[in-house]
Amino acid sequence: MVAKAQAVTAKVARLTRDFAGAHKVAHQAQVRESLARVELTLALNASMASRAELEARLRAQALATHAAAHGPGRLRRNNRLNQTLDKVLARLGGVGRRMVATRSAVPAALFDQDWYREKYPDLAGNPSPLVHYLVAGSREDRSPGPLFDEAYYRSQNAMELAATSLSGLEHYVRSGAGRGRDPHPLFDTAHYLAQSPALAAGEEPLTHYLREGARLGLSPHPLFDPAWYAEQAGEAAGLAHYLTKGAREGLTPHPLFDPHWYLAQYPEIAEAGIEPLTHFVLSGGAEGRDPSPWFSGEVYLAARGGDIEPGANPLVDYLRGGAWVVAEARPGFPTAAYIASRPDLVRAGLTPLEHWARRAGR
Numbered sequence: 001m002v003a004k005a006q007a008v009t010a011k012v013a014r015l016t017r018d019f020a021g022a023h024k025v026a027h028q029a030q031v032r033e034s035l036a037r038v039e040l041t042l043a044l045n046a047s048m049a050s051r052a053e054l055e056a057r058l059r060a061q062a063l064a065t066h067a068a069a070h071g072p073g074r075l076r077r078n079n080r081l082n083q084t085l086d087k088v089l090a091r092l093g094g095v096g097r098r099m100v101a102t103r104s105a106v107p108a109a110l111f112d113q114d115w116y117r118e119k120y121p122d123l124a125g126n127p128s129p130l131v132h133y134l135v136a137g138s139r140e141d142r143s144p145g146p147l148f149d150e151a152y153y154r155s156q157n158a159m160e161l162a163a164t165s166l167s168g169l170e171h172y173v174r175s176g177a178g179r180g181r182d183p184h185p186l187f188d189t190a191h192y193l194a195q196s197p198a199l200a201a202g203e204e205p206l207t208h209y210l211r212e213g214a215r216l217g218l219s220p221h222p223l224f225d226p227a228w229y230a231e232q233a234g235e236a237a238g239l240a241h242y243l244t245k246g247a248r249e250g251l252t253p254h255p256l257f258d259p260h261w262y263l264a265q266y267p268e269i270a271e272a273g274i275e276p277l278t279h280f281v282l283s284g285g286a287e288g289r290d291p292s293p294w295f296s297g298e299v300y301l302a303a304r305g306g307d308i309e310p311g312a313n314p315l316v317d318y319l320r321g322g323a324w325v326v327a328e329a330r331p332g333f334p335t336a337a338y339i340a341s342r343p344d345l346v347r348a349g350l351t352p353l354e355h356w357a358r359r360a361g362r
Helices: 002-070 080-090 094-104 113-119 129-140 150-156 158-164 168-176 189-193 205-216 226-233 239-246 259-265 267-271 276-284 297-304 314-319 335-341 344-348 352-360
Strands: none
Touching: 002 189, 094 129, 113 129, 129 168, 150 158, 150 168, 158 168, 189 205, 205 239, 226 239, 259 267, 259 276, 267 276, 297 314, 335 344, 335 352, 344 352
16 A cells, blocks of 8 residues: 555656646746747837838938929919909900910819809809909919818918919919929828829829829828728719718718717817818817827827927827837827737738727727
């Protein structure tokens, strides 16, 4: 009996040692796996940060290449004599009005006559909306179409427009487009050109977008996701559709911007009849207003510290690379942990919050 007991005791001891050894090996394997995951997450994060830097250089290069190809353009001085001549020609019927349009060099594709008449009902009986815009409308801050914001363009090019007395659209066609000026707060020229649109000879980016860019699904701004928007509005719907219809219907231009939520949070904007995404891009972000329940500008800016370009929109900065340099862009939403659990977002080129909002927002 004693011998049997000793044998059992020895066997138990061996099993205990074997178990302890196996447990140690398993623990070491778990540690190695955890370290590998951390290293992989850091590598993925670094990869996305490098990608964001590359995209920034691509935007700058695309803008420089476009400017070199088109040059600054020649500006005419629309002095008082020229303005008087245009007014006289405008009274001479169809021939005179055509001469006014020809002198301006504004392509018909950039002037939306139907939209102009609907936007400004006091001009319903005007025989030539384009001539009205060139002779008077521009100086009254009337826009020639939904994708050209006259007041915005004038504010960005005030000195040159004051010196030449040109309409905003004529300045854009003759000079501004070639120098990368934006025709609308939601049309980012550098962002658009970085997608390598096949511009025709002498064509400016806005005309290309109206001609085929929207149909091809090119993005006019970081906060307008064509594929996301088309799922709600229809296959060929672009920024013009959002500005004229979609915003009023509560359609979302981007997973991280919710117009309906934005107007509900800030009713004074709704009462003023201001289109929400344009407001957020121009002033709302800088005023600390959040674009949706998915993104907190205050939390993001605190996490970013002072490492952000002055005047930059927080959400645009996040999408353009800031996502990869902050630990948390939203309370309780750690970037590294989300990347580790969803490595597919790297393959899709999405930021963590955008990836999450696409899933949670549906």
